[in-house]
Amino acid sequence: MEKLRVSLAQINPTVGDLAGNTKKIIEYIQKGREQGTDIVAFPEMAVTGYPPEDLLLKPGFIKDNLEALRAIQKETRGITAVVGFVDGEKEIYNAAAVLHDGAVSAVYRKMYLPNYSVFDEERYFKKGREPLIISLNGMDIGITICEDIWYPEGPVMIEAMAGAEVIININASPFYYRKWKLREEMVASRAADNSAAIAYVNAVGGQDELVFDGHSMVFDRQGNIMARGRSFEEELITVDISLPTKRLMSHVSRLTTIKRVTLPKINSRPGYLTLSAHGEVVPPSLIEEVYKALVLGTRDYMAKNGFKNAIIALSGGIDSALVAAIAVEAIGKENVTTAFLPSYYTSRESREDAERVAGNLGIKLLTIHIQDTFESYLNDLKEVFSGVNPDTTEENLQARTRGNIIMALSNKFGWLVLTTGNKSEMSVGYATLYGDMAGGFAVIKDVPKTMVYELCRYINSIKEREIIPETVLTKAPTAELKPNQTDQDTLPPYDVLDSILKGYIEENKGIEELASLGFQVETVRKVIRMVDSSEYKRRQAAPGIKITPRALGKDWRMPITNRYVSY
C-alpha cells in the first residue's frame, strides 16, 4: 500500500502581479513542506494570474513570467510543485511546470484550449501535443490543465491508460452558480472511468468580471470525493491518496506520444507527519454562493485596483440597498459612503428607506439635492427646447445630474463608485448611460431582479436582523424620474421578464421558442426588442461580476450595428 500526500494550493493570484504571485506561491510551497507533502499543486497560470488577456502579447511579460518561475523553482528544495505559468517564447503555451527539488523536471502544455464563453485561449496559445506522466517515488502521476479534463478522450484518459494512478488537474475555472456541481459530477466520472485518483485545484479571487470560486476537489479512483476545498477562500488542502497496487500498464494508441519523467529521489524528505483532519466542507446553497461571489468579486476588484473606499448612490430602492450591504461585507462599513440625491420626484418613503438602509448598515449617508442643478440645466436648454414636450430627456438629465455628483465625490475623495443596476435593467436598457450607469464597478450587473430580492432576504436571514428594510422589500420598484412612475409602466412583471431574459440571453432562444413556453408573443417581442436596441448602452457600461452561465460581458459579444430582427 503506497501513499501520495498531495496538497492543493487554492490561492488568489493577481493578474500581472508577478512578484506578488511568486511570493504567495513560495509561501504555499513552504506550507506544503510543513505538512510533509509530496507534491503541491497550484492553479492554472498561478504565476501570471488568469486571464492576463493581451498582456500575453507582450514579449517582456512572457520573459518576466519565466524569471518568476525560476525564482519559484529555487524554493522547491526537498519537495515537488506543479505550477501554472506561460511557457515558450514566440509561440506560447498555457503550461504547468513540475518543479522538483530545485529543478524544472518537466513541463506539460495544455492540449485543449477553450475559446468560447469568456475564454479566448486560441487568441494566445498554441496547443500542447504531449501528455505527461511524472514518476515520483515509484508512483505515476499524470499532469493536465483545466479544459483538458472535460474531454473524456483527452489526456486524462491517455495518461491513465499509460499507467498514471493519480491525475493532477490545475485550474482557473470561473464561477457561475451551481458550476461546482457540474465540475464534481464530471471529475467523479472521469476518475471512475479511468480508475485514477484526481486532484483538482482551482484558483480563488476576483479578476474584473470573473470570480474564481476555489472549491478544489480530490476524488479517489472509484470516483468518491475524498476532500473538498472551501469556496471563495484561500487555503491549502492536503490529502493522502492511497494507491493499493501497481496497476497494469495498458496499451496506448501509437499515435500519441507520451512524455515520461522520473523524478530523482529526494534524500532530505522528512517522512509523513500526521495530518490534521481537513473537516468536511458543505457546498454552499445557490443564493449563498452568489452572495459570496459578489462579496469577493467586489473586495478583489477594489483591493487589486488600489481602492480602499466606495461610494454608492442610495435611492431608497432595493438594488442600491443590496449593493450597499455587499460593499459593507466586502470592505467594511467604515469604508463605505452612501449618497442620497433627491429631486422633486423623490418621495418621503424613499428618503426614509435610504436612511433606514444606511442606519441598519451603520454607514455614512450624504444628502445632496439635485433639484437646483437640474433646473439650471433646464434653464440652459430652455431656448433650444422651446416648443418641445418633456420626455425621457428630462428623466435622463436627472439621472445624469446624480451621476455627475457621484463622480465628483469619487474624483475628490478617491472613492470607487459602485453602480447599482441589476441584470434585468441592464438587459432591457432600463438605465441611464452616464446617469445611474456612471461608475467603476457594477456589482449586481449579472443578478436578475428576482434574485435581487432573494439575496436581500438571504442577507437579512444570515445577519439575523433587518438589514434591508421590509418596506424596501415590499414596495413597487420605481426610478422616480417622473410623477407616479413604476418600473412596471414600461416593463412586464419581473418574474416574467427574468424568465424571458434567461431564455433569450442564456439559452439563445428565439421568439417562437419563448412564446411556446407560455409567454405572450407581444411581451416576448417587446422584451427582445428592448434587449437588442440597448446594446450601445451595455457597450459603455462598467464591468460587473458574472454569476450566471452567460453574463453581459466577455461572454456576450453582440454587434451594436445589427439589423437582425429576432422579434
Add this chain to the structure above:
Amino acid sequence: MEKLRVSLAQINPTVGDLAGNTKKIIEYIQKGREQGTDIVAFPEMAVTGYPPEDLLLKPGFIKDNLEALRAIQKETRGITAVVGFVDGEKEIYNAAAVLHDGAVSAVYRKMYLPNYSVFDEERYFKKGREPLIISLNGMDIGITICEDIWYPEGPVMIEAMAGAEVIININASPFYYRKWKLREEMVASRAADNSAAIAYVNAVGGQDELVFDGHSMVFDRQGNIMARGRSFEEELITVDISLPTKRLMSHVSRLTTIKRVTLPKINSRPGYLTLSAHGEVVPPSLIEEVYKALVLGTRDYMAKNGFKNAIIALSGGIDSALVAAIAVEAIGKENVTTAFLPSYYTSRESREDAERVAGNLGIKLLTIHIQDTFESYLNDLKEVFSGVNPDTTEENLQARTRGNIIMALSNKFGWLVLTTGNKSEMSVGYATLYGDMAGGFAVIKDVPKTMVYELCRYINSIKEREIIPETVLTKAPTAELKPNQTDQDTLPPYDVLDSILKGYIEENKGIEELASLGFQVETVRKVIRMVDSSEYKRRQAAPGIKITPRALGKDWRMPITNRYVSY
C-alpha cells in the same frame, strides 16, 4: 485560348440584415448577368454581413441565413455565383456557396480561421478540411475564403496543384492604413507562385469599429494586376481572364482530399458582350484612405443604426473641427448640428474659432453656457467639499456638465453624439469619462494627434479653401478646464507621444526597447504609466473607427485589474 468572365461584386452588406443583403446580392447577380459574366463573386459572409459576432450563437440566425441563401439560389438562372454565408447547423462553418443555374452546386468551407487582432472566428466556426475545384465550361476554378490565401501552403496551393487555373478568394478584410499594399503584394506572389489567376473580392462598408475598404483585385497567373476595385465604394468589377492552355495537372499530396464539382452547361448563356473598360484605379494616399475610412465609417454607423442627424460639441480646437468636417462629408451639412459650450475658462479665440469652423462648414452652431450649472454643482457640493482644494474634480465637472447638455440635445432630438477624442488622448486617458467621452460614436478614436493635423490640412487642400482655420491649426492644444492650461502641461510633445504610443500599443514594445529608440526613459515610463492606468476609461468609451494596425477596440483586450508594471 479560353476566356473566363469574372465579376467581383464589391458590396456593402449590413450585419444581421438578411433581407437587405439578399436583395442587394440578387441585384448584383442581375448586374453580372447584364454584363454577360460567367461567374460573379460576393464577399465573405455577404448574406449575414461581417462580423455578426454572437448572433452566430443563435440557431434561428443560422436558419434564417440558410433561407436567405435559398432565395438567392433561385435567382441564379443562367449564371454562376459564389456567395459567402454560414453553413451547417449545430457545427457551423464560414462558407462559400457555388450557386449555378438555380441550384447549389457546391459549398466550400473556410480552412484557416483567424483568431487574433479583431478576429474571433475560432469562437464560432469549425475548420473546413476540403479544398474545392469547380469546373465551369471546362475551366477549373478553385474557391477559397479570406485568411485561406495568406498561407503559402494553404488551399490556394493545393487547388492550383490540382489544376485550378483561377482562384476565387472572397473576403471581408477590414481596413487599416496601407493594408491594401500588403494584400496586393501577397496576392501577386500567391498568383505567380502557383501560376494561377486570382480574383480577390472584398466587402466595403462600416460595421461598428471596422471599415471594409473594398479594393478588390484581379491578378493574372504571372502575378500582374489586371484590375483593381475602388476603395470605399460599392461596385461590380468585371474582368475577362484568358486561360491560354490547359495546364498539366500536378500530383497533390494524398493526404489532402479535394472536392471536384463539374457544373452543368448552361444552355441559355447569351455569349460575351463587349466589356467597357473598367478604367485604372489609382490607390489612395495614406491620408486620403484614412479620411475616406473615417467618412464611410461614420456614414455607415449612422445609417445602419438609423440615425439621420449628428451633434458635435465644438471647443474651438482641432479635434472637434476635424470631426465636424468628417460628419459633414459623411451625412451632409444639413444634418450636422454643433454646440459651443463655453465656461469661465473659455477664451475669446476659442469662440471665434468654433464660429469660424461652423461657418466654413455651413453648419448650425448652438451656444449654451455651462457656467451657471457648473456653479450650481459647486454649490451642491460646497459643504462636502469644504476645506478641500480644487483639483481635477472641478475640471471633470465642467466636462461632464457639457456631456450632459450634449446628451440632452441627443435625447431630445434623436441626434447621434459624435465624440471628438483622438487616439493620443484615449491612450493616455487625457479625457473625461461621461464628459467629452459621452456619446455614441468616437470618430477619430484611432487617429493619433499628429495625424489629426495632417487630416485637417488634407481636407483644406481637397476642398481648395479653408475648412479648418489656420488659427486652429497653429494654436497650442488646450482642454480649457483651468486657467492657462495647455495639453503639454501634462503630456510630452505630441510627436514624441505618438511615437512612443505606436511602439507601445502597435508593437508591444517595453520600456527598454522604447528608450533604446532615443526617447527619455522618464518620458517613456510616464506615458506607459498613463496608458496602463486608464484602461477603465477606455472600457467605457464609445466605439470608434479602426485605422491603424492596432486600435483601442476589439484588438486591444487588456485587463483593468492588472498589476504588471511595464514601466
